[in-house]
Amino acid sequence: MNDRRTLLHGWGRTSPTAAHVVRPRTPEQVAEALAGAGERGALPRGLGRSYGDAAQDAGGVVLDCTGLTGPVRLDVERGEVTAPAGTSMDRLIAHLLERGLFVPVTPGTRHVTLGGAVAADVHGKNHPADGSLGAHVRALTLVTSDGSARRLRPEGDGSDLFWATVGGMGLTGVITEVTLAVIPVESAYMRVDTDRTADLEATLDLMARTDHRYSVAWLDLFARGGDLGRGVVTRAHHARTGDLPHALRRHPLRYGSTSLPLPPLTPPVGVVNTWTVGVFNALHHGRAPRRRRGQARSVTAYFHPLDALRGWNRMYGRLGVVQYQFVVPFGEEDTLAGIAADLSTARAPSFLAVLKRMGGSTPGPLSFPRPGWSLAVDLPADVPGLGAMLHGFDERVAEAGGRLYLAKDSRARAETVHAMYPELPAWRRVRDRADPDGVLISDMARRLRLL
Amino acid sequence: MRDSVGSVRSVLLLGGRSEIGLAIVERLVREGAREVVLAARGGVDPVPNALTGSGATVHSVEFDAARADTHTGTVAEAVKLVGDLDVVVDAFGVLGEQSEYEADPVAAARAATVNYTGHVSAGLAVAARLREQGHGTLVVLSSVAGVRVRRFNFVYGSAKAGLDGFAQGLADSLHGSGARVLVVRPGYVPTRMSAHVDPAPFPTTPAQVAEVVAGGLRSGATTVWAPRVLRPLFAGMRLMPRALWRRLGR
Numbered sequence: 083m084n085d086r087r088t089l090l091h092g093w094g095r096t097s098p099t100a101a102h103v104v105r106p107r108t109p110e111q112v113a114e115a116l117a118g119a120g121e122r123g124a125l126p127r128g129l130g131r132s133y134g135d136a137a138q139d140a141g142g143v144v145l146d147c148t149g150l151t152g153p154v155r156l157d158v159e160r161g162e163v164t165a166p167a168g169t170s171m172d173r174l175i176a177h178l179l180e181r182g183l184f185v186p187v188t189p190g191t192r193h194v195t196l197g198g199a200v201a202a203d204v205h206g207k208n209h210p211a212d213g214s215l216g217a218h219v220r221a222l223t224l225v226t227s228d229g230s231a232r233r234l235r236p237e238g239d240g241s242d243l244f245w246a247t248v249g250g251m252g253l254t255g256v257i258t259e260v261t262l263a264v265i266p267v268e269s270a271y272m273r274v275d276t277d278r279t280a281d282l283e284a285t286l287d288l289m290a291r292t293d294h295r296y297s298v299a300w301l302d303l304f305a306r307g308g309d310l311g312r313g314v315v316t317r318a319h320h321a322r323t324g325d326l327p328h329a330l331r332r333h334p335l336r337y338g339s340t341s342l343p344l345p346p347l348t349p350p351v352g353v354v355n356t357w358t359v360g361v362f363n364a365l366h367h368g369r370a371p372r373r374r375r376g377q378a379r380s381v382t383a384y385f386h387p388l389d390a391l392r393g394w395n396r397m398y399g400r401l402g403v404v405q406y407q408f409v410v411p412f413g414e415e416d417t418l419a420g421i422a423a424d425l426s427t428a429r430a431p432s433f434l435a436v437l438k439r440m441g442g443s444t445p446g447p448l449s450f451p452r453p454g455w456s457l458a459v460d461l462p463a464d465v466p467g468l469g470a471m472l473h474g475f476d477e478r479v480a481e482a483g484g485r486l487y488l489a490k491d492s493r494a495r496a497e498t499v500h501a502m503y504p505e506l507p508a509w510r511r512v513r514d515r516a517d518p519d520g521v522l523i524s525d526m527a528r529r530l531r532l533l
Numbered sequence: 534m535r536d537s538v539g540s541v542r543s544v545l546l547l548g549g550r551s552e553i554g555l556a557i558v559e560r561l562v563r564e565g566a567r568e569v570v571l572a573a574r575g576g577v578d579p580v581p582n583a584l585t586g587s588g589a590t591v592h593s594v595e596f597d598a599a600r601a602d603t604h605t606g607t608v609a610e611a612v613k614l615v616g617d618l619d620v621v622v623d624a625f626g627v628l629g630e631q632s633e634y635e636a637d638p639v640a641a642a643r644a645a646t647v648n649y650t651g652h653v654s655a656g657l658a659v660a661a662r663l664r665e666q667g668h669g670t671l672v673v674l675s676s677v678a679g680v681r682v683r684r685f686n687f688v689y690g691s692a693k694a695g696l697d698g699f700a701q702g703l704a705d706s707l708h709g710s711g712a713r714v715l716v717v718r719p720g721y722v723p724t725r726m727s728a729h730v731d732p733a734p735f736p737t738t739p740a741q742v743a744e745v746v747a748g749g750l751r752s753g754a755t756t757v758w759a760p761r762v763l764r765p766l767f768a769g770m771r772l773m774p775r776a777l778w779r780r781l782g783r
Contacts, residue, residue: 089711096537100667100711122666134537140617140667140711401752404537464751469538469564492537495565525534525668528617529542 090144093395094133095348095402096463096492099140099525101125105149109258112145113229116256116521119143123523124227126256128198129170131191133405134492135525136251137198142523147197150258156181162220164261167197175381179337183264184320184381186218190436192386197257202489203249203449205456207296207318207385210441214451215262216248217444223259227521231258236445246512249449251488253522253532254513269334272296272318272384273325276374278367282311282419286455289439292317296384301435302363303425303459304356310426311419313437314370318384326378338380352399352462359431366433388434398462404492406472407458409440409451410484417482418455421475425459428471434460447505447512450487458490469493488526496531506532534619534668539751540565541619545611547596547655548625549573550581552724553674556739557622557746559583564747568615572596572607573625598625598651599643604658617666620750621659623652624674628726634688641688648692649699656703663712670713672746673700677720677758680767684779686730704755715749717742719759735760 091098101122106112116124122142129148130137138144150168154177157164163183165174171185172192178184189204200222205214212218221235224247232255234244247254275294279285285299294317301313323334388394395403410417425432436458440451461468476498479486485502486494500506510533514520520533527533535541544561546554549571558569562584569584569591571577576593584591592614596607611618626648634641656671663669678686679693697716704714719742721733742759749757758764770778 087709089709094537097535097668098711099534100709135534140534141665142667402537463537469536469540472538493540529534529536 090127090130090138091402092132092134092137092492093130094404094463094492095395095398096404097135097138097525099135099138101139101142101144103144103146105146107149109223109225109231112150112225112256112258113231115143115145116225116227117229119521123521125522125524126197126201126252128168128195128201129193131194131198132202132489133403134490135529136202136489136491138525139523140525145256147195147256150197156183161264162261163264164259165196166259167195167200167257169196170194171196171199176337178264179267179270179335179381182266182268182335184267186212186263186265187215188385190386191389192382193389196260196262200248200257200260201250201252203444203446203451204489205438205440205451207298207438209451210439211295213442214444214449216245216446216449218263219248219260220263221261222247222257224255225258226255227517227519242512243516245445246447246509246516248444249446249488250509250513251448251524251526251532253524253527254516255522267320268322269320269326269330270337270381271321271326271330271334271378272381273321274316274318274377274379274384276371276377277315278370278372279313279315281308282422285311285313285315285437286415288315289437295319297439299437300366301422301437301457302367303422303432303435304359304363304429305367306426311422312367314367316384318379321378325376330378338382348396349399352401352464353397354403354431354433354462356429356431359433362433399464401462401464404461404463404468404472405458405490406461406475407456407487407490408475408479408484409454409456409487410479410482411452411454414454414482414484417478417484418457420478421457424471424475428465428467430461430465430468430471432459432461434458447509448488448503450485450489452485454484456487458487473498488530491526491530494530496529499530534617535670535750539747541750542566543568543570543615543617543619545570545572545608545615545618545621545659547572547607547621547623547659548598549577549593549596551624551626551674552726553719553722553739553742554622554624555581555583556743557624557672559587560740560743560747561620562587562589566619568592570594570611570614572611574598596625598647598655601650601654604654605661607655608658608662612662618659618662618669620670620672621663622672622674623655623659625651626674626726628689628730630729631686631688644688645692648689649695652696653699656699660703660707660712664707664710667711669711670715670750671703672715672717672750675700675716675718677718677763677767680718681771681778683781685781713753713755715746715754716756717746717749717759718756718763720763735762735766
C-alpha cells in the first residue's frame with residue numbers, strides 16, 4: 083500500500099481538501115487502513131463521481147477503493163453476479179453484456195465503482211419499474227472499523243446494517259464485495275422512442291403516462307415564458323434482436339464504450355455561461371425529432387451520454403459546478419414548476435436539467451429515492467447569488483415533503499437535510515453500533531452533522 | 534469547511550475588536566457562518582452589535598499578540614469551542630504615531646512586535662492547525678503601507694512589509710495542504726485605529742474591505758486589494774523615483 087497526502091474534490095471540483103490516500107487491494111488491507119486511522123478518521127472513496135464533499139475526509143485517511151478488483155463471478159442459475167467493490171460499472175456492464183446480461187440499474191455515468199453505487203444507492207431511468215440499485219443487492223461484504231468483514235443481506239440477521247449501508251455514503255464501513263441480481267437482455271441496444279415537448283406540463287404529462295421500462299426527460303430550463311420546461315423525452319426498452327436494423331444484428335451484444343478525452347486543461351473561467359447555454363439548449367431542443375419511434379441506440383448512448391466526453395466537468399472552469407438534485411412527491415408539481423421558473427428567471431445557465439419519474443423506495447434510511455418527480459440541474463458555482471437561491475429552493479422542497487440527493491449535495495445546511503431525512507436518528511443508531519469509535523467520517527458528514 | 538458556493542461554518546478572528554476584522558466576520562455570518570470566535574486581550578465582551586441577533590454563536594477567547602508563547606494555545610482553545618476552523622482572520626495590529634515612535638524607540642519596537650512578530654507566531658500556529666485539518670483559509674490583513682514603505686509611517690509600514698512577505702511565504706508553504714492564505718491589502722480605512730491620521734486618497738470602508746475579502750474567498754484568490762484600483766496604482770508607485778517617493782506627504 084502506498085501512502086500520500088493528496089487534494090481530493092468531488093466531481094463538481096468545488097471544495098478540495100487534503101487527505102492521506104491509501105489504496106488497499108484486499109479486505110485485509112482495508113482493515114489495516116481503518117485500524118491506522120487517526121483522530122481525523124477514515125473514509126472509502128470510489129471513482130469520485132459524487133458532486134460534492136461526500137468522498138473526502140479532510141486531514142484523515144481516504145481509502146481509494148478502485149484497487150479492490152478481481153474476478154467477477156457469475157451465478158447464471160441464481161441470476162446474480164458477485165464482484166469486488168472496486169469494479170467499475172463500465173467493466174461490469176462489459177462483462178455482463180458479453181453473456182447476454184445487464185445490470186438491473188445504472189446511473190447516468192458508468193464511471194462509478196460498485197461499492198460507491200451501493201453507498202449512494204444510485205437510481206436510473208427505470209426507477210418506477212425497478213427501484214434503486216439497493217433493491218437488487220442480494221448481499222454485500224462490509225469491513226467495519228473493528229476490522230471484521232461482515233456478509234450482510236437485505237433480510238434476516240444484519241439486515242439493519244445492510245440497509246444503513248445502502249445509501250449510507252460510506253459511513254458504516256467499507257464495502258469490499260457486492261452480489262447483485264442481473265437481468266437477461268438480447269442485445270446491447272435500446273429501442274428508443276423520442277418526443278419533443280412544448281412545455282413543462284406536456285413533459286410531465288408524457289412522463290406520467292408512459293409504460294416504458296426506461297424514461298427520462300432533458301429540460302430546457304433556460305427557455306422563458308411559455309417555452310419554459312420544454313424538453314426532449316426519451317423512453318426505451320431493451321431492444322430484442324428482431325428490433326435491430328440488419329447491420330446491427332450480426333453482433334447484437336457488442337458493447338462500445340469509447341469516449342473522447344477533452345484536453346487536460348481547466349479554463350480559468352468556465353465556458354458554461356448564459357450565452358453558450360442559450361445556444362446549446364435551443365439547438366438541442368430544436369434538433370430533436372418531434373416524434374421518433376423504435377430507434378436503436380447503444381446502451382452507452384442512451385444511459386451515459388455524458389461519458390462520451392471524459393472530464394466534461396472541467397468545462398465549468400476553476401470554480402467548478404454545483405449539481406442540485408431533489409425529489410418532490412407526486413401532487414407537488416407546483417413546487418417543481420416554481421423552481422424551474424425561478425431558475426429561468428434568474429438566468430441560471432443550466433444545460434443539464436434532467437427530469438425523472440421516481441417509484442417506490444428501499445428501506446435504506448438515507449436512501450434518496452421517494453415516489454415523485456426528481457429534477458437534477460447543473461449550475462456553474464460562480465453564478466452570483468447561487469447559495470441564497472438554492473437555500474430558498476431547499477425550503478420549498480422540504481415543505482413539499484421532498485428531499486435532496488446526498489451524492490449530489492455540496493452546499494445544503496445540516497438542519498435542512500435533517501428535516502428531509504427523518505430516519506436519520508434511526509440510521510445513526512445502527513451506524514454507531516457498527517462504528518462505535520466513530521472512525522468513519524467525511525467532509526459531508528461534518529458539514530451536515532450526519533454522525 | 535467552505536462549501537461549493539463559498540459559505541463557511543466557523544470563523545476565528547484574531548484581533549477581536551478590529552473594525553475591519555469584525556466587518557469581515559459579519560459579512561461571513563451573513564453568508565452562512567454559524568460559529569464565531571473573537572480572540573482579543575481580555576476577551577471581547579459584550580458581543581459587538583453587528584453580531585448580535587445574526588444567528589451565529591459568538592465565543593470569546595483570551596489572545597495577547599505580544600505573547601507568542603500563548604498563540605498555539607489560543608488556536609487550540611478556539612478549536613475546542615467550534616471544531617474545525619474554516620476561516621481565520623488575522624486582523625490585529627496597532628498604527629500609532631510615527632513622530633512618537635521616532636522619539637521613543639522602545640514604543641516603536643513594541644508596535645513592531647504586535648504588527649510583525651505577533652503575526653509570525655499566530656500565523657504559524659494557525660497554519661499548523663489548518664494543515665492538520667486539511668482545509669481552511671487564513672486571511673491576513675496586510676496593508677498598502679507595506680507594499681512600498683513610506684517615510685511618513687515607516688515603523689508601521691516596515692512591519693506590514695514583513696507581514697506581507699511572511700504571509701506570501703506561508704501561503705506557498707501551505708500549497709497542496711488543503712489550507713490557503715489570502716493576503717488583503719487595504720488602503721486608507723477610516724476607523725478608530727486610524728482616526729488620528731490625515732485621510733489618504735482612495736479611502737475605503739471596513740464593509741468594502743469585507744466585500745473584497747468575501748470575493749477573494751469565493752474565487753480562491755491569493756491576494757486582494759481594497760479598493761481594487763490600488764493594485765494598478767501601486768504597480769506604478771513601485772517605480773516612482775526614490776527622491777520623489779521620499780517627499781510624498783502621505
